[in-house]
Amino acid sequence: MIRQRSAVGLLLGPFVALLLVVFLAPTLYAVYLSFFARSHTGLGFGNGRTAFVGLRNYGVVLTDPSFLQGVGVTLLYSAVFIPLVIVGALLLALLFDSGVVRLRQISQTILFVPHAVPGIIATVLWLYLYTPGISPVIDLMRGLDLEVDFLGLEMVVPSLVNIALWSGLGYTTVIFFAALRAVPREVLEAAAIDGAGPLRAAVTIKVPLIRGTVVTVLIFTVIAALQLFTEPMLLSKVTPLIGPRFTPNMYVYDAAFARNNHSLASAASVLLLVVCCLLSFAVTRGASRGGRA
Amino acid sequence: MTGRITANVVIGVGALYALLPLVWLLLASTVDTETLFASDFFSLENFALADNVQALFTQEKGIYGHRYLNSVLYAAGGAAVGSLISTAAGYVFDKFSFTGKNSLFALVLVSVMVPAAVLALPLYLMASAAGVANTVWSVIIPVLFNPFGVYLARVFSAAYVPNEVLEAARVDGATEIRSFVSVGLRMLAPGYVTIFLFQLTSIWNNFFLPLVMLSDQRLYPLSLGLYSWNSLANIDPDYYPLMVVGSMFALVPLVLAFLLLQRYWRSGLTAGSVK
Numbered sequence: 253m254i255r256q257r258s259a260v261g262l263l264l265g266p267f268v269a270l271l272l273v274v275f276l277a278p279t280l281y282a283v284y285l286s287f288f289a290r291s292h293t294g295l296g297f298g299n300g301r302t303a304f305v306g307l308r309n310y311g312v313v314l315t316d317p318s319f320l321q322g323v324g325v326t327l328l329y330s331a332v333f334i335p336l337v338i339v340g341a342l343l344l345a346l347l348f349d350s351g352v353v354r355l356r357q358i359s360q361t362i363l364f365v366p367h368a369v370p371g372i373i374a375t376v377l378w379l380y381l382y383t384p385g386i387s388p389v390i391d392l393m394r395g396l397d398l399e400v401d402f403l404g405l406e407m408v409v410p411s412l413v414n415i416a417l418w419s420g421l422g423y424t425t426v427i428f429f430a431a432l433r434a435v436p437r438e439v440l441e442a443a444a445i446d447g448a449g450p451l452r453a454a455v456t457i458k459v460p461l462i463r464g465t466v467v468t469v470l471i472f473t474v475i476a477a478l479q480l481f482t483e484p485m486l487l488s489k490v491t492p493l494i495g496p497r498f499t500p501n502m503y504v505y506d507a508a509f510a511r512n513n514h515s516l517a518s519a520a521s522v523l524l525l526v527v528c529c530l531l532s533f534a535v536t537r538g539a540s541r542g543g544r545a
Numbered sequence: 546m547t548g549r550i551t552a553n554v555v556i557g558v559g560a561l562y563a564l565l566p567l568v569w570l571l572l573a574s575t576v577d578t579e580t581l582f583a584s585d586f587f588s589l590e591n592f593a594l595a596d597n598v599q600a601l602f603t604q605e606k607g608i609y610g611h612r613y614l615n616s617v618l619y620a621a622g623g624a625a626v627g628s629l630i631s632t633a634a635g636y637v638f639d640k641f642s643f644t645g646k647n648s649l650f651a652l653v654l655v656s657v658m659v660p661a662a663v664l665a666l667p668l669y670l671m672a673s674a675a676g677v678a679n680t681v682w683s684v685i686i687p688v689l690f691n692p693f694g695v696y697l698a699r700v701f702s703a704a705y706v707p708n709e710v711l712e713a714a715r716v717d718g719a720t721e722i723r724s725f726v727s728v729g730l731r732m733l734a735p736g737y738v739t740i741f742l743f744q745l746t747s748i749w750n751n752f753f754l755p756l757v758m759l760s761d762q763r764l765y766p767l768s769l770g771l772y773s774w775n776s777l778a779n780i781d782p783d784y785y786p787l788m789v790v791g792s793m794f795a796l797v798p799l800v801l802a803f804l805l806l807q808r809y810w811r812s813g814l815t816a817g818s819v820k
Contacts, residue, residue, distance in 0.1 A: 259721030260643050267634035268649075270690040275656050278667035285667065344559055352549045353556050361807065362560045365567065368799040370750035372768045373792045376775060377566050380573070380789070385582050388569065422563055423814075430815040450548075471658070479660040482752045489776045501662050501753075508666050509757075521663045532658045 279525070285518035286310065309519035318497040319520065325409065326499055330477040333413045337420050337473060338466065344421070345428035346454045360429070363422030371419070371482040378415045379487065403491045415483050416476075424469055431465035432458055471532045478528060481505070500524055567796075574790040578782055581789070597790040609791055611763060612770040616749060616795075619684055619766055624745040627689040631744075632737050635698020636729050640711065650699075656692040662753045669757045683758040684766070688748045694740040700816045701736030702729070739813035742806055749799055767795045 289305045313319050347353055348360065366374065381387045382402035393400060402411045435458055443453045459466075481501040488494040488502070496510060497503040500520060508517035573581055577593040602610050638650055668687055672678040706729050714724040730737070752768045759765060765773070771791055778784035803810060 256641070256721045257643070259725070260637055260641050262722060263633040263725060264637045266630045267690075267695060270630065270686075271652070271656065271692075274668060274687045274690045275659070275664065275692075278664045278671060279659070281671060282663070282667040285670070344556065347552045347556055350552065352552045354553055359556050359560050361804065363563050364810075365800060365803065366563050368746060368803045369567075369796055370752075370768055370799070372750075372752055372771055373795055376771065376788055376792055377570055379775075380785075381566060381569065386785070418562065418566065421559070426811070427814050430811070434815075475658060475660055479662050481662055485752075486772060486775060490779060504662075504666060505753075505757075508669075514666070514670060517666050521666055525659060525663045528658055528660060528663070529655070 282518045282521050282525070285515055286522050287515075289515045290513075305515075309515050310523065312516060313503075313520045313523060316503075318495075319500065319503050322497055322500045322503050326478060326480060329409050329412060329480060330474065332409060333416055333477060334470070334473055336413065337417055337424055338470060340417070340421055341424035341428050341469075342459065342466070344425040345432055346458065348425070348429050349432040349458070350450055350454070360422070360426055364426055365422070366419050367423040369419065372486060374415055374419050375483045375486045378411070378418070379490065382411055403487070403493065405493055408487075408491070408493050412480070412483055412487070420473075424473075427469055428462065428465065431462040435461045474531055475528050478524060478531075570789060570793050570796075574786075574793045576786075578786050581785060582782075593786075594790075597786050601787055601790050601794070604787055608762065609770065609787075609794075612765050612767050613794070615764060616766040616768075617798075618681075619688070619751075620745050620748040623685050623688045623748045624741050627691050627744050628694060628737055628741040630689060631691045631694030631740055632698045632730070632733055633725065634695045635700075636702045636706070636725060636733065638695065638699045639702035640706070640708070640729070653692045653695050656690075657696065661687075665753050665757045668754075672758060678758055679760050679764065681764065684751075684755050684764075687754060688744075688751060691740070691744050694744060697740055697743075697813060697816055698733065698736060701733055701739075704816075705736065706732045735809065735812065738806065739809040739816075742802060742809050743813055745802065746799055767791075771795065 286309050287304060287306060288302050289309060290302050344363070348356055353359065369377070381389050384390050384401075390400070390402075401407060439457060439461070440453060443457050448456070479501055480499045484494050484498045485502060485505075488496060488498060496506045501524070504517045504520045504524070507513050507520060574597060575592055575594040577596065580593070638646065638653075664687075669678060669683075672683045677683050710728055710732070711724055714728050715721075719727070749766075750768065751766070752772070755764075755766050755769045756772070759769065762770075762773075771788060774784050774788055774791065778788055
């Protein structure tokens with residue numbers, strides 16, 4: 253290890269400056285704003301008074317039915333999406349790792365490609381595939397006597413899950429596959445000698461050994477689910493079933509830019525931030541206590 | 546034997562699921578509005594790719610091309626500079642010891658977990674107070690911050706840059722900065738490309754930050770431009786072929802980058818997940 257102050261300052265300086273300006277400062281500023289509220293005493297803008305209100309904004313957010321509904325949507329979405337993507341990707345990765353798959357490299361690349369598709373475009377693409385008249389999928393299903401309204405009340409969340417699954421499945425598979433490749437081959441050979449078949453080896457040896465990776469991916473997936481914004485935002489322009497406050501992040505955007513209530517938006521942002529930090533902390537703690545992390 | 550077949554069928558279905566929507570996009574971009582609604586992609590007389598492309602680049606005085614250049618500038622510029630900042634920082638975390646190093650790195654890890662969207666609103670308020678909201682800087686400076694890149698760079702630096710080589714450079718009288726530029730950075734080049742690739746994607750795909758920061762249509766990146774066109778398509782169906790062909794063109798650089806630079810993103814995912 254080396255000690256040289258000026259080099260550290262020069263090489264690390266730009267990053268630290270960014271950390272202060274675009275991470276710490278906005279975080280603290282959001283916390284600060286969330287403790288104040290503007291009261292409009294007259295007509296028009298600019299003559300409101302800003303006053304310290306303590307935790308009142310948090311109370312307003314947490315008792316706002318539209319915010320709670322957004323939390324409900326996020327929970328429902330997570331409950332469907334997270335098991336699907338984790339189990340699906342694990343299954344695909346284990347199949348790739350088992351050595352029976354032909355054209356492994358190219359199939360992985362194909363599966364990964366949707367990850368390179370921007371969220372907006374993935375949503376537009378699927379929106380068209382959900383739209384009767386444009387979608388060949390709907391035509392095809394109609395041919396089989398199946399009528400599905402992908403943008404109908406019951407299908408909104410599954411339709412959103414499908415977009416996220418399409419984007420994330422291959423990416424997650426490649427991560428799990430990389431972790432499986434790192435499992436020491438001797439362990440698997442020993443298991444084979446002890447009579448464990450491929451299925452048993454997969455479930456009782458491989459999956460537990462890549463547990464740390466699965467947990468890491470899980471945390472990032474949960475955090476991404478909490479941030480759900482781009483996809484429902486775009487869909488909200490075409491279906492009245494997705495309102496402007498459909499998810500917590502949309503609530504923040506709506507509060508800040510449609511209702512011009514920055515304090516309320518900040519309080520909701522800070523709540524999201526706290527939940528993200530708590531979740532990642534809890535999951536990391538739980539994982540390291542339970543064994544390998 | 547049946548297991549082998551089942552395995553390949555499952556993978557095959559997965560690959561079709563990934564690929565077919567993109568194939569549809571490719572086919573749909575070659576036809577006119579009417580044919581698009583009829584899903585009749587294979588009759589040659591309706592082949593309208595050239596018309597669609599022409600319409601795309603002439604619509605609203607060529608605003609699509611303008612936004613394309615904006616996206617290229619934001620993504621390539623932001624990723625080139627941002628990855629350099631992250632690589633230098635990761636290198637310092639790996640090779641140097643200084644006061645507060647561990648707590649600073651813990652802060653880096655925490656900031657990886659914090660969703661960028663949570664920070665967008667306060668960033669916007671700070672930017673408007675500083676008078677830089679609705680400028681190029683308001684969408685470039687925040688994306689230069691890439692804590693996950695710093696984490697990756699630290700892992701890469703530990704793996705690729707042997708301390709002995711730096712020691713040798715030091716004995717030869719090279720300053721620390723010089724040995725970073727001529728030894729460290731050279732050995733970290735593959736790591737730099739990996740971080741660049743991930744950052745390029747995330748900036749190209751960024752939607753929330755430009756949505757919050759920009760009100761000038763001429764500064765919009767592609768993601769925001771397509772979003773505003775999508776709202777128009779509900780009123781004027783002639784925007785549908787523009788959306789389709791515009792989406793297709795917007796995908797090309799990323800898909801190409803991922804196909805050509807496979808070993809880099811693979812190494813990034815490996816380093817990010819196994820360690």
